[in-house]
Amino acid sequence: MLYTSLDMSSTSYIDALPYHDRQIEDPAIKAAAQALIDAELGQTPKVAEDDDRLPPRVHLFAKSKHLEELLEGYPECTIKGIDPSKYQPPIPAKNAALEELEAAEKQGRIGEAHMALRAENTSILSTYGPNAWLVRNYQLNSQLTELQSTLASLKESVTEVNRKRRVFQEDSGAHLVRLEGRWQDLVGSTVQLELACMAMEGEVMGLEEKEETLKKEVAELEGE
Secondary structure: OEEEOOOOOOEEEOOOOOOOOOHHHOHHHHHHHHHHHHHHHHHOOOOOOOOOOOOOOOOOOOOOHHHHHHOOOOOOOOOOOOOHHHHOOOOOOOOOOHHHHHHHHHHHHHHHHHHHHHHHHHHHHHHHHHHHHHHHHHHHHHHHHHHHHHHHHHHHHHHHHHHHHHHHHHHHHHHHHHHHHHHHHHHHHHHHHHHHHHHHHHHHHHHHHHHHHHHHHHHHHHHO
């Protein structure tokens, strides 16, 4: 069966019109088709996770090791809780040595500076963060609207292609049905013609035999 694409720019050979043929609804045919699909999938080589054709793994928080550890396994796993011990001030023992006291003091100063920096960042965020969040939210909404419009256009294009394909296949199926009926009529006419020819041949043979018989009778009468 020759199938011509909708834009008439290329042709290809197929053996089915999905919108017209209903043989696939037969359970036996459906099982046979599924068996062929499974066999084809079984022969298809699987792509390894480290295949060069696959894009590299993206590290979302490459610059923040602690944040990457915090969100490791998300969303399959729950988010790990923040370890507060790293932010607690050191508490040296009563009989601690001078080195331990100096290390505790140093760690305390580092923690204090870190918390002061976080407080400053929080203050800056509370001042400029809402406006920046609104601007970014507006940008994301604009991008979302554009993507939704593009998606709707693509869906409409797909629907239009499927609609044209269905109309084309249904028209082609109806044309094939007409051709099949005409072929059956021609085959029937040919069979009837052959039967008529055979009957005529038999009649001719009978007439020839009768002619020979009459000739013999005439010859016998003339001989007398």
